[in-house]
Amino acid sequence: MEGYLLGGRNIPEQEFKDRFKKIYGGKGLAEFEDRFYNNFITEDDFKRIASWGANCIRLPFNCRLFEPRKSYAKREFYYLDRAISWARKHGLKIILDLHAAYGSQNCDWHADSKGEAFLWKSASLRKKTCSLWERIADRYKDEEAVYGYDVLNEPVVGRRNLPLLKRFYAEVTKLIRSIDRKHVIILEGNLWAQRIDFLKGLLQDNIDVSIHVYQPLNFVFNFVPGVSYPGRIDKVMWDKNMIFRYLKPYYDFARQNKVNVFVGEFGVNYRNNCAGELEYLNDLLEVFDEYSFSYTYWTYKAVYGYVFPNGIYQYLPNREFICREGPVFGWENYLNMWKRKKKDIVNSWRTVNFSLNKGIVNILRKFFRSK
Numbered sequence: 001m002e003g004y005l006l007g008g009r010n011i012p013e014q015e016f017k018d019r020f021k022k023i024y025g026g027k028g029l030a031e032f033e034d035r036f037y038n039n040f041i042t043e044d045d046f047k048r049i050a051s052w053g054a055n056c057i058r059l060p061f062n063c064r065l066f067e068p069r070k071s072y073a074k075r076e077f078y079y080l081d082r083a084i085s086w087a088r089k090h091g092l093k094i095i096l097d098l099h100a101a102y103g104s105q106n107c108d109w110h111a112d113s114k115g116e117a118f119l120w121k122s123a124s125l126r127k128k129t130c131s132l133w134e135r136i137a138d139r140y141k142d143e144e145a146v147y148g149y150d151v152l153n154e155p156v157v158g159r160r161n162l163p164l165l166k167r168f169y170a171e172v173t174k175l176i177r178s179i180d181r182k183h184v185i186i187l188e189g190n191l192w193a194q195r196i197d198f199l200k201g202l203l204q205d206n207i208d209v210s211i212h213v214y215q216p217l218n219f220v221f222n223f224v225p226g227v228s229y230p231g232r233i234d235k236v237m238w239d240k241n242m243i244f245r246y247l248k249p250y251y252d253f254a255r256q257n258k259v260n261v262f263v264g265e266f267g268v269n270y271r272n273n274c275a276g277e278l279e280y281l282n283d284l285l286e287v288f289d290e291y292s293f294s295y296t297y298w299t300y301k302a303v304y305g306y307v308f309p310n311g312i313y314q315y316l317p318n319r320e321f322i323c324r325e326g327p328v329f330g331w332e333n334y335l336n337m338w339k340r341k342k343k344d345i346v347n348s349w350r351t352v353n354f355s356l357n358k359g360i361v362n363i364l365r366k367f368f369r370s371k
Contacts, residue, residue, distance in 0.1 A: 001036070001331070002110055007303030007315070007322045008330025010109040013062060013100070019335055032338065037079050039349040045300070046086040048351075052361065053368035056147055057092055058264060058296040059083055060099035062112055063132060077139055084145050093147035095186065095296070096136060097264070102128045106156035106192070120161050130172045134179065141180035148184030149176060150210065150264060154192040162198055165190060169202050186210045186262060193264065196253055203259050208294075211250055212265040213284065220280075222269035222307050229276035240283040244290075251291040263288060263295035267309030270357055278359045285367045297364060301354055303330060312361050313354035321345055 003010040021029045049057060059080070066076055080096065087094045103118030103125035104111040111117070119125050133149065140146045151172055157165045169187050176185055186208045189196040193212035203209070216233040218224040230239035254261045266284060268277045288295050302311035303322060318324050321333040321341055328336075334345060347353060 003331060004305050004308045005299065005302040005311075006331035007305060007324070008332050011332070012109045012112045012114055014064070014112050015114060016331060016335075020338075023335060024338065028338075032334075035342075035346050036349065039346055040301075041083075042351070043086045043089070045351055046083075046090045046092060049300070050090040050092050052365045054364070055091075055093060055368070056095060056294075056296060057083075057087060058095040058097050058150065060097045060153065062100040063098065063102050063129065064100070064112070066132060066135075080136075084140070084143060088145035092145070094145055095147050095150050095264075096140070097150040097153055098129075098133070099153045101125075101152060102132070105152050106154055108154075108156075111154070117156060120157055120164055126168055126171075130168075130175050133172050134175050137176045137180040137183075141182060146183055148186050148208065150186040150188065152188055153264075154188060154212065156191055162190065166198060166202065169199075173202065173204075173207070181206070184208050186264070188212075188264065196250065200257060203257055208260045208262045209254070210262045210264040212298075213247070213263050214266065215246055219275070220268050221309075222271060222275075227275065229280040231276070240287065243283055243287045247287055247291060247293075250293075254291075254293075261291070261293045263293050265298035266295060267298040268360075269305075269307060269310055270314070270360065271306070273359055278363060281360065281363050285363065289367065301351060311354070312357055312364070313351055314357055315348060315354050317348075317353075319344065319348060321348070 001013045001016065003016075017029055017033075020032060024032070046057070061080065065079065084094050086092075099110065100112035101119050103122055104113035104116070105119045106117050107113050107115055119129065129152075133151065136149065151169065155165055173185055173187075184206050187199055187202060188210040190198060193210055196209050196211060199209055214220045216236065216238050219227050219229055219233045219238065224233075227233045231237070236242065250261050253259070268281060270277050285295075297312065299309050299311050301313035302309070302315070304310050304314040304316050315322070321337050321344070322330055323333055338345065
């Protein structure tokens with residue numbers, strides 16, 4: 001659960017849930033989680049994605065999904081098992097993406113961090129994260145619907161700790177390979193999946209290197225309103241040729257090291273195509289294909305917002321628990337409204353109540369079906 005996806009501030013998931021639990025108790029939180037997981041994404045979503053011609057879904061999960069709760073039986077592998085069964089039924093593959101590791105792998109909300117990346121400060125947390133991947137590999141080692149394991153979403157370490165990240169990757173790769181030699185292991189670059197040169201010594205058969213592509217950031221995330229594509233953005237002329245140049249070092253790395261490059265995330269903040277968002281996506285996908293990169297789009301659905309990627313499916317209404325005018329935005333309104341607005345909030349999570357961005361999906365379908 002990320003704040004902006006639910007129309008709110010980007011506070012860490014654990015902070016939101018701690019506050020929710022103080023109001024509604026452990027059973028109340030368990031019910032909230034269960035209703036979210038049973039409504040935000042369903043089998044119909046998998047069926048729909050397959051109908052577009054896509055062949056894979058990157059499924060993000062928080063390590064806290066595996067924390068035992070006495071009041072909540074549906075923990076552990078229940079939700080992953082269910083998603084994988086849907087993928088199998090509809091001819092899709094699943095990439096299991098550890099989006100938030102124990103202690104957090106970066107300082108950002110999407111790693112469920114309150115401002116520190118404790119994973120890099122604690123050997124016990126790294127060991128616990130490795131053990132989690134051992135359990136996952138053991139469970140899914142023979143599962144045909146699993147494509148692979150995205151070991152760590154967007155790790156961030158400074159130059160001093162780069163050897164620590166390399167050792168962690170080496171250890172988790174060794175542990176997974178001792179159990180599962182079939183599935184692909186995906187290693188993301190440092191600095192939010194940007195820097196990959198350090199991965200050279202870790203490459204072996206059945207390992208993919210993953211990058212995330214959100215450049216130029218101020219255009220893609222709409223951090224600076226008014227800029228457009230193609231055009232001069234942050235003093236650089238961004239067009240298809242610039243995208244080629246930006247991505248060429250990754251292509252060179254792939255060719256020199258005989259490794260596949262997987263763009264685990266790319267996307268755009270959509271503002272009615274007034275800034276050339278669709279041309280940008282089309283150019284980006286053409287370059288991915290030219291360089292033989294595989295890719296998954298971020299994100300499938302979100303409450304429509306004015307910054308960050310806002311979804312192939314977008315929730316447009318401004319219900320009182322969305323409240324775009326503030327002073328409290330999106331999911332933090334659940335804290336005060338859950339008891340009296342539970343039915344409406346749960347209903348708002350269902351994809352049937354989101355609007356399909358036809359421009360984005362038509363571009364994606366064109367490229368999905370060209371494979």
